[in-house]
Amino acid sequence: MKQTPRLFFHFAFLISICASADPLAAQTVPLPSPIVPRPQPLPTPQPPTPAPLPPPSELLQPTPPTPSSPQEELPSNVPGTFTVERFEFEGNTAFSDEQLAEVTKQFTGRALTFAELLQARSAVTDLYVRNGYITSGAFIPPQTLTGGVIRIQVVEGRVEEIQVTGTGRLNRNYVRSRIALGSKTPLNVNRLLEALQLLQLNPLIANLSAELSAGSRPGLSVIAVRVTPADTFDAQITLDNGRSPSVGSFRRGIQLTEANLLGQGDSISVSYTNTDGSNEVDLSYTFPVNARNGTLRFSYGFTKSHIIEPPFDAVDIEASSVDYDLTFRQPIIQSPTQELALGLSAVRRESETSLLNTPFPLSPGASDDGRTRISALRFFQEWTQRGSRQVFAARSQFSVGLGLFDATTNNDPPDSRFLAWRGQAQYLQLLGSETREPNSSPLLLLRADVQLADRSLLALEQFGLGGFESVRGYRQDALLTDNGALASAEVRFPIYRLRSVEGVLQVIPFVDLGRAWNSSGKQNPDPSTLASVGLGVQWQQSDRLRARVDYGIPLINVESGDRTLQERGLYFFLQYNFF
CATH class of the missing domain: 2.40.160.50 (membrane protein fhac: a member of the omp85/tpsb transporter family)
Incomplete structure (x- = not known):
């Protein structure tokens, strides 16, 4: 009151x-x-x-060439020249059959030598490499020629292991999981480089470098990443x-x-x-x-x-x-x-x-x-x-x-x-x-x-x-x-x-x-x-x-x-x- x-x-x-x-x-x-x-x-x-x-060369060290493919053998009864009506493709996911047929159409409907057949295979490999799939490739497996159809096998590159070192207190899985987003099958070096650049911009990381090396089998690669924590x-x-x-x-x-x-x-x-x-x-x-x-x-x-x-x-x-x-x-x-x-x-x-x-x-x-x-x-x-x-x-x-x-x-x-x-x-x-x-x-x-x-x-x-x-x-x-x-x-x-x-x-x-x-x-x-x-x-x-x-x-x-x-x-x- x-x-x-x-x-x-x-x-x-x-x-x-x-x-x-x-x-x-x-x-x-x-x-x-x-x-x-x-x-x-x-x-x-x-x-x-x-x-x-940083330039790509500082983030990603020189990469290995396209992995070697299994030995290519054709049946002994293949003549010096032969006519290919079409190609069949196996193992391809990055490109459709139609896209691969487009790059090999110059080798169909005419007589080919064995060297030209290998050029058709190389055309498929080149398509992958030009688009960043540098660890992918194609080869011609052993097969029986019937009806002018040749089968081309594609081996799309995969990551066997991601090795991460130097992270200090930062959990390695933090880095590994972000690199994995850019290294999905088939491995594309452009996507991998983008993932590395995003990590370089991360305030938790002062610097990093990566090396891509061949894995235990053709088509497999190992990514080794060295991190300097911020x-x-x-x-x-x-x-x-x-x-x-x-x-x-x-x-x-x-x-x-x-x-x-x-x-x-x-x-x-x-x-x-x-x-x-x-x-x-x-x-x-x-x-x-x-x-x-x-x-x-x-x-x-x-x-x-x-x-x-x-x-x-x-x-x-x-x-x-x-x-x-x-x-x-x-x-x-x-x-x-x-x-x-x-x-x-x-x-x-x-x-x-x-x-x-x-x-x-x-x-x-x-x-x-x-x-x-x-x-x-x-x-x-x-x-x-x-x-x-x-x-x-x-x-x-x-x-x-x-x-x-x-x-x-x-x-x-x-x-x-x-x-x-x-x-x-x-x-x-x-x-x-x-x-x-x-x-x-x-x-x-x-x-x-x-x-x-x-x-x-x-x-x-x-x-x-x-x-x-x-x-x-x-x-x-x-x-x-x-x-x-x-x-x-x-x-x-x-x-x-x-x-x-x-x-x-x-x-x-x-x-x-x-x-x-x-x-x-x-x-x-x-x-x-x-x-x-x-x-x-x-x-x-x-x-x-x-x-x-x-x-x-x-x-x-x-x-x-x-x-x-x-x-x-x-x-x-x-x-x-x-x-």
């Missing part, structure tokens, strides 16, 4: 702030946004500067001012990652970030479930926030959120230059807010005790295309909110029932002459991000516009709406290189543009469009250190304070990897 007058006083104080403020400000910033911590943007793939793969532990610290000023924009973070925890190619990551008004812990574990790089991932996140921005710090606003995410991701198409992956996530998100240590709803759709609970399924598709000088990455995600497991349901939106789509794309292109080194070439980076929702959304699912990695020149999440679109372009010009530490200094002009709007007839923010231009400077030192400073100039005025560097259009980012 003693708390009631104090609580009433704080409510009155809060109302007086909003009532006395400028009308526009009262509409756009009635309370610090976001009250409930929102998720970070969907993980758009960050394409690295394209790096060429360092799998990493510790990373980050400093930036990318958090909302409501909870303190200056963010500190540390992340620990082990990419091969149990030796199965499974990874675990733990991170902690904080600001003056927030603490966040994230944990994720990923386990490979098949040789085609399908993975099952579980992640957990917890955030505790306290509003420290005046004048709202006087009313003791607190918020907390918990996220659970179980995701299955499966590449459908995978090669050294492209990947198409599909995935499904089951998501649970819970949050609660309080005022003066008393549960209280501070965002639309929350229950009377300030709680929101979301159960959702997300179906996503990811596409990556890599070239020698460009990378294109795109991600599409459909989210279906469900009213299950005690999720928030209201008579009117927003609640846990919704349908939303989010699409992201990123394009990176090296500019200038192809003869220049990548670190000496200007780099064009284009980004796009769109969200569309069928109804009003809870704050946890809304689209934030403005600030760090969005429209620079504005405070973080200056606009928070159900729908939104963002486009950004920048060019990174290298102006200085320090080869001794693999360092490069870049000057980066950029332009950002975004628009936000609501669903379900809810009023749109005014203004609803943000635009800015600016200049950044970045120092990149190998894979260890990245430091960047951006200054954005807003082109459309939005009422905001200037208490922090972020609100003045200045952003900084520092990342250091210890290993």
Whole structure:
């Protein structure tokens, strides 16, 4: 009972702030946004500067010639020349009888010598070899000639054994199973080389080489693979001012990652970030479930926030959120230059807010005790295309909110029932002459991000516009709406290189543009469009250190304070990897 007058006083104080403020400000910033911590943007793939793969000769050592075939003998009664009406083929699976008949048709319907008959056999072998089946071949077995029909036996190459050495803690079956995908019968050297290239791109492997040798019988081969494992532990610290000023924009973070925890190619990551008004812990574990790089991932996140921005710090606003995410991701198409992956996530998100240590709803759709609970399924598709000088990455995600497991349901939106789509794309292109080194070439980076929702959304699912990695020149999440679109372009010009530490200094002009709007007839923010231009400077030192400073100039005025560097259009980012 003693708390009631104090609580009433704080409510009155809060109302007086909003009532006395400028009308526009009262509409756009009635309370610090976001009250409930929102998720970070969907993980758009960050394409690295394209790096060429090792030449095939470094991955796959010289291969043996086509295996010797059994001794070819024809009956002693074969005349010097004879007429072949057609050939019959046995043992062929890579090519149909019709395809083999096509390459041997020049040897049918006319008189042949024995040497020409051997040429017909060689034509079949050459077809296999030209198409990468270098351990396959054909021969003419002993037979009785009847009706002008000659039988040609095909021996398609098979792998007798895959020998793997040097993997360290990494299970040899992890490597062996992926090579087996590229060495199915009949053995094709092009498929094998592609499997080796994919392994070379695997972050668990620093280097590898393979040798193909003859097996115990004709048509059998042995693949010997030597692996140099990569360092799998990493510790990373980050400093930036990318958090909302409501909870303190200056963010500190540390992340620990082990990419091969149990030796199965499974990874675990733990991170902690904080600001003056927030603490966040994230944990994720990923386990490979098949040789085609399908993975099952579980992640957990917890955030505790306290509003420290005046004048709202006087009313003791607190918020907390918990996220659970179980995701299955499966590449459908995978090669050294492209990947198409599909995935499904089951998501649970819970949050609660309080005022003066008393549960209280501070965002639309929350229950009377300030709680929101979301159960959702997300179906996503990811596409990556890599070239020698460009990378294109795109991600599409459909989210279906469900009213299950005690999720928030209201008579009117927003609640846990919704349908939303989010699409992201990123394009990176090296500019200038192809003869220049990548670190000496200007780099064009284009980004796009769109969200569309069928109804009003809870704050946890809304689209934030403005600030760090969005429209620079504005405070973080200056606009928070159900729908939104963002486009950004920048060019990174290298102006200085320090080869001794693999360092490069870049000057980066950029332009950002975004628009936000609501669903379900809810009023749109005014203004609803943000635009800015600016200049950044970045120092990149190998894979260890990245430091960047951006200054954005807003082109459309939005009422905001200037208490922090972020609100003045200045952003900084520092990342250091210890290993």
